Amino acid sequence: xxxxxxxxxxxxxxxxxxxxxxxxxxxxxxxxxxxxxxxxxxxxxxxxxxxxxxxxxxxxxxxxxxxxxxxxxxxxxxxxxxxxxxxxxxxxxxxxxxxxxxxxxxxxxxxxxxxxxxxxxxxxxxxxxxxxxxxxxxxxxxxxxxxxxxxxxxxxxxxxxxxxxxxxxxxxxxxxxxxxxxxxxxxxxxxxxxxxxxxxxxxxxxxxxxxxxxxxxxxxxxxxxxxxxxxxxxxxxxxxxxxxxxxxxxxxxxxxxxxxxxxxxxxxxxxxxxxxxxxxxxxxxxxxxxxxxxxxxxxxxxxxxxxxxxxxxxxxxxxxxxxxxxxxxxxxxxxxxxxxxxxxxxxxxxxxxxxxxxxxxxxxxxxxxxxxxxxxxxxxxxxxxxxxxxxxxxxxxxxxxx
Numbered sequence: 001x002x003x004x005x006x007x008x009x010x011x012x013x014x015x016x017x018x019x020x021x022x023x024x025x026x027x028x029x030x031x032x033x034x035x036x037x038x039x040x041x042x043x044x045x046x047x048x049x050x051x052x053x054x055x056x057x058x059x060x061x062x063x064x065x066x067x068x069x070x071x072x073x074x075x076x077x078x079x080x081x082x083x084x085x086x087x088x089x090x091x092x093x094x095x096x097x098x099x100x101x102x103x104x105x106x107x108x109x110x111x112x113x114x115x116x117x118x119x120x121x122x123x124x125x126x127x128x129x130x131x132x133x134x135x136x137x138x139x140x141x142x143x144x145x146x147x148x149x150x151x152x153x154x155x156x157x158x159x160x161x162x163x164x165x166x167x168x169x170x171x172x173x174x175x176x177x178x179x180x181x182x183x184x185x186x187x188x189x190x191x192x193x194x195x196x197x198x199x200x201x202x203x204x205x206x207x208x209x210x211x212x213x214x215x216x217x218x219x220x221x222x223x224x225x226x227x228x229x230x231x232x233x234x235x236x237x238x239x240x241x242x243x244x245x246x247x248x249x250x251x252x253x254x255x256x257x258x259x260x261x262x263x264x265x266x267x268x269x270x271x272x273x274x275x276x277x278x279x280x281x282x283x284x285x286x287x288x289x290x291x292x293x294x295x296x297x298x299x300x301x302x303x304x305x306x307x308x309x310x311x312x313x314x315x316x317x318x319x320x321x322x323x324x325x326x327x328x329x330x331x332x333x334x335x336x337x338x339x340x341x342x343x344x345x346x347x348x349x350x351x352x353x354x355x356x357x358x359x360x361x362x363x364x365x366x367x368x369x370x371x372x373x374x375x376x377x378x379x380x381x382x383x384x385x386x387x388x389x390x391x392x393x394x395x396x397x398x399x400x401x402x
Contacts, residue, residue, distance in 0.1 A: 026061045026087040026165055030054050062086035063180060070150045081108070082150060083180050088165050090158075091150065094180070104135065107143040114140045116157075215320060236342070237318045240385045242270075242309045248364035248387035249307060250338025251299045255319035258296040260289055267315060273308040277336040302328040302399075304336035304387030324400045330354070332395045337388050340400050344383040348375070351382075351390075354398050360391040 033042035033054040043050040065073040065080035070091075073080050083092045095110035103109040117136035118124035133139075137157055144155040158166075202215040238253040260281065261268050273282045274295050281291040295305075300322055324340045341350065347368065348355050360369045361379055363386055368377030382388060 024059045024087055026085065027057055027059050028053055029061060031057075059087045065180075066091070066150070068150065085165065088162075090162060090165065092166060093144070093149075093155070107140055107147075112140075236321045237316065238385060240315050240317070242267075242307065242313050242315060244309060244311050246306055246308050246364075248304060248389075249385060250302075250304045250340075250387045251317065252322045252324075252338065252340045252342065252384050253317050253319050254299050254322055255317050258294070258299065260293060260296060263296050263317075264315065267309075267313045270309045270311050270313055271307065272310055275306045276303045299338070300326065302326045302338045302340055304338050304389070306336075306387070327397050327399050330357075330390065330392050330396045330398060332392065334389055334391050337390055339382050339384055339386055339388065342384060344381045347379055347382050350400060351398070354392070354396060357392045357394060357396065358390060359393055362389045363387070 030053040031042075033040055033049065033052055035049050040049065042054050062085075064084045064086055065075065065077050066082040066084055067073055068081045070082070081094055081096070083094060084090070085092065093108065096108050097103065097106060098110040100111055102111045102113070104112055106112075112135075114135055114137045115129065115132060117129045117131055117138045119128050119131070119138060121128075129136075131138075141155055141157065145153040149155060198221045200219045200221050202218075236253045238251065240247075240249055240251075242249070255263060257263060260271070260274070264271050271283065273280065276295060276298055279292040279295050279298070281289050281293055281295045283289050302322065321342070322338075322340050326340060328337055329335075330337075339350070347361055351358060351361075356373075358370055361367060361377075363379060363382075366377065366379035368375045368379045
């Protein structure tokens with residue numbers, strides 16, 4: 001299985017060099033044109049579909065790298081600490097020291113995570129949030145201004161409109177966000193008007209090739225809550241060979257389309273039935289798919305599927321990796337589980353966190369059984385794409401990252 005991981009974007013602050021919202025908006029960089037169905041040559045004035053985004057190139061994106069004193073650097077400079085948007089006039093901080101270790105003594109550390117807090121009633125909208133030592137945005141901004149970063153003392157957080165001017169950088173621009181902000185961290189702001197209980201999902205369009213990446217993590221929105229969550233944007237591919245009849249399979253990749261038709265594509269006519277441990281969907285001639293037609297959404301839960309097909313075929317999938325930290329619920333007795341790691345592992349290594357509770361492990365063709373704390377059988381490794389049935393002596397929860 002091939003994987004491309006994404007580490008990108010920002011907890012950003014900016015030095016505002018013009019009056020609020022009086023600056024122009026950078027062009028989107030869209031150069032292609034479309035009719036109602038397909039791409040077309042960009043039409044001329046008076047022709048059908050003229051006037052769409054691809055017809056215009058207003059305020060083309062332009063950025064300049066800056067050093068710690070605000071001096072301009074060449075585009076190919078290997079080190080820089082700020083980026084100036086030459087269209088809006090905004091200056092953006094660039095993070096550094098990305099090493100998966102938080103260091104709040106260095107406000108530029110890319111691993112630091114800050115919770116929003118503003119004690120000023122004139123700017124907080126009546127909602128200051130909870131103060132915390134060194135890990136709130138107010139302390140972060142104060143640290144930059146006290147240090148006179150770039151010789152200035154008016155650094156602040158961007159508002160939503162200012163964020164729009166930078167997060168929608170076109171992938172065709174030669175620098176692109178991945179190169180301008182290579183060590184920065186993604187930021188998400190949600191309006192308090194968002195509906196409580198609504199499920200929030202996350203997407204990112206990679207600047208290098210415009211591929212849209214989905215994060216398997218989801219959260220339920222609750223007004224006034226603060227959520228700190230790691231998001232894993234990654235693209236991966238997986239191939240699974242289906243045999244005529246039943247195949248025990250699992251998926252550690254979630255494609256963008258998890259409808260049965262979208263998931264199997266041209267091979268959907270060969271699929272007869274899909275089961276996980278508690279649900280199923282069956283195709284009936286003349287009636288279509290009956291049962292739980294959203295059954296493939298349970299991929300993110302780390303489950304195994306039994307899938308019946310009328311003939312053999314190979315399914316190629318690409319999409320977001322299922323997070324190996326996903327907690328899988330084990331029954332007292334048998335549980336159908338998927339395999340989420342990217343590489344094969346010995347079964348006792350993959351299940352090391354609860355191997356003493358395991359009584360039996362079965363794949364479609366192999367098995368091992370625990371006899372007096374000694375495993376005997378033909379199963380050696382667990383691998384991506386394979387499904388497994390595990391018998392345990394009690395209910396519990398595990399994840400492969402343990």
